[in-house]
Amino acid sequence: MKTIAALSVLSLAAATPHVKRDDYSAIDGSFVSPPCCSFLTSPPDATVLNFALTLEHLENAFYQEALGKFDQQAFTEAGLPESARALFEQVSAHEAAHVEFLSAALGEKATQPCNYSFPYSTPKEFAAVSQILEGVGVSAYAGAAKYIKNPDYLTAAAVVLSTEARHASWVAQAVNNVEPWSGPLDTPLTLDQVYSLASPFITSCPESNPALPVKAFPSISFTPTTAQPGDEVTLSFNGSADGQTALFLTGLSQIVANVSDSKVTIPQNLTGTVYLIINKDGQETVSDNHTVAGPAVLQFQKSLSELTNGTASTNGTESSTGTETADGAESTDGSASTDGSESTNSTSSVSILSSYTGQC
Ligand SMILES: *[C@@H]1O[C@H](CO)[C@@H](O)[C@H](O)[C@H]1NC(C)=O
Ligand SMILES: *[C@@H]1O[C@H](CO)[C@@H](O)[C@H](O)[C@H]1NC(C)=O
Numbered sequence: 568m569k570t571i572a573a574l575s576v577l578s579l580a581a582a583t584p585h586v587k588r589d590d591y592s593a594i595d596g597s598f599v600s601p602p603c604c605s606f607l608t609s610p611p612d613a614t615v616l617n618f619a620l621t622l623e624h625l626e627n628a629f630y631q632e633a634l635g636k637f638d639q640q641a642f643t644e645a646g647l648p649e650s651a652r653a654l655f656e657q658v659s660a661h662e663a664a665h666v667e668f669l670s671a672a673l674g675e676k677a678t679q680p681c682n683y684s685f686p687y688s689t690p691k692e693f694a695a696v697s698q699i700l701e702g703v704g705v706s707a708y709a710g711a712a713k714y715i716k717n718p719d720y721l722t723a724a725a726v727v728l729s730t731e732a733r734h735a736s737w738v739a740q741a742v743n744n745v746e747p748w749s750g751p752l753d754t755p756l757t758l759d760q761v762y763s764l765a766s767p768f769i770t771s772c773p774e775s776n777p778a779l780p781v782k783a784f785p786s787i788s789f790t791p792t793t794a795q796p797g798d799e800v801t802l803s804f805n806g807s808a809d810g811q812t813a814l815f816l817t818g819l820s821q822i823v824a825n826v827s828d829s830k831v832t833i834p835q836n837l838t839g840t841v842y843l844i845i846n847k848d849g850q851e852t853v854s855d856n857h858t859v860a861g862p863a864v865l866q867f868q869k870s871l872s873e874l875t876n877g878t879a880s881t882n883g884t885e886s887s888t889g890t891e892t893a894d895g896a897e898s899t900d901g902s903a904s905t906d907g908s909e910s911t912n913s914t915s916s917v918s919i920l921s922s923y924t925g926q927c
């Protein structure tokens with residue numbers, strides 16, 4: 568049933584001309600070079616869909632487990648909105664439908680669910696992880712879109728992506744009381760970057776699952792986890808941080824900063840969800856070939872009370888952590904206490920995404 572409905576939507580959409588990828592340039596006014604050489608290394612559609620299905624299985628298990636653990640009373644006692652659990656039930660059903668949808672498209676090739684371990688123990692922590700997972704889902708579909716050759720699959724991915732984006736905004740604003748978006752553009756992530764964020768949650772998979780051409784980079788931890796834009800953090804990961812180059816991925820831009828003595832200063836003007844990766848020394852473009860660790864998820868969403876209290880109200884808010892690593896269970900509100908200034912004092916520089924797809 569679902570498949571038939573889905574296919575009729577798709578054939579309708581497939582009849583309309585689809586936008587070329589390099590039309591991104593119209594969105595933010597900057598030029599983005601077309602993925603000129605991606606076909607050389609581009610995985611087949613089935614592989615990309617199986618990668619997406621891997622994430623959908625993970626999300627599906629995440630919501631089923633949490634809703635099995637926490638009843639309405641647990642949500643209420645945690646101080647979450649009365650409607651939160653009912654809407655998480657819907658989110659959970661959507662993820663199950665995404666699993667069905669992709670599995671139907673893949674048929675016998677469909678990858679099967681794994682076992683997982685998620686870093687939360689309270690409804691609030693669950694909601695914080697949910698916001699991260701939904702955001703990573705959006706970035707995963709956005710980043711993988713360029714590999715999809717069949718326009719029907721591209722439309723299928725687009726409609727899943729937009730639904731994940733609604734989940735992410737709802738969880739952020741209605742449940743976690745922070746801004747519902749990061750800015751005008753979400754951040755695309757590469758397959759390896761997404762896998763790096765997802766793999767800490769995956770404990771074991773059926774041996775019969777198709778192998779995916781992805782690898783996980785070492786995860787980054789940093790202190791203090793409450794750091795805000797402008798603050799210096801100390802990085803730690805398996806590998807040497809010293810002398811490497813930090814890239815803060817925000818929208819379609821990367822803000823570059825040097826790592827010295829394992830320390831890096833978070834650029835001043837970051838907002839929303841930002842991904843931090845560590846590149847080899849001097850490599851300032853996003854490419855899996857350049858990456859030595861990450862991404863880590865940093866969240867600098869303003870809390871809603873900060874917004875309604877005016878721009879400069881950092882005094883009263885008891886807002887908690889603004890940053891966290893992907894596997895960090897410490898996350899709470901994700902609110903950032905910016906001082907309202909549009910400071911441009913950071914020691915970082917910005918490079919636009921023109922080299923995102925690599926050089927030919
Ligand atoms: C998942 O965990 C269960 C219980 O520990 C185990 O029986 C099962 O084999 C695991 N499945 C996979 C796919 O690893
Ligand atoms: C580094 O790798 C070791 C063994 O693989 C692991 O136990 C340790 O947690 C890792 N450290 C970090 C910071 O990821």
Ligand SMILES: *[C@@H]1O[C@H](CO)[C@@H](O)[C@H](O)[C@H]1NC(C)=O
Nearest residue numbers: 823824825826849914915916
């Ligand atoms: C990083 O360090 C190099 C060499 O020391 C320097 O040329 C470059 O401008 C620095 N980049 C930033 C963003 O500070």
Ligand SMILES: *[C@@H]1O[C@H](CO)[C@@H](O)[C@H](O)[C@H]1NC(C)=O
Nearest residue numbers: 876877878879880881882883
């Ligand atoms: C913040 O607190 C300081 C003193 O604690 C006070 O001088 C300042 O006016 C306050 N700012 C705002 C925006 O309330």
Ligand SMILES: *[C@@H]1O[C@H](CO)[C@@H](O)[C@H](O)[C@H]1NC(C)=O
Nearest residue numbers: 871872873875876883884885
């Ligand atoms: C303003 O901030 C204070 C302190 O965080 C909070 O108690 C109050 O509810 C906020 N006011 C509004 C209108 O949100």
Ligand SMILES: *[C@@H]1O[C@H](CO)[C@@H](O)[C@H](O)[C@H]1NC(C)=O
Nearest residue numbers: 797835908909910911912913
């Ligand atoms: C930059 O930093 C200097 C010294 O810390 C300070 O005086 C200046 O006001 C800052 N400028 C901006 C735009 O924040």
Ligand SMILES: *[C@@H]1O[C@H](CO)[C@@H](O)[C@H](O)[C@H]1NC(C)=O
Nearest residue numbers: 817820836837911912913917
């Ligand atoms: C951050 O500030 C720099 C100037 O220091 C600017 O070039 C850049 O576009 C800003 N980045 C974002 C994401 O706002």
Ligand SMILES: *[C@@H]1O[C@H](CO)[C@@H](O)[C@H](O)[C@H]1NC(C)=O
Nearest residue numbers: 608854855856857924925926
């Ligand atoms: C990345 O490295 C692989 C193997 O070394 C190479 O085949 C590929 O062309 C490189 N990709 C880019 C974008 O440089």
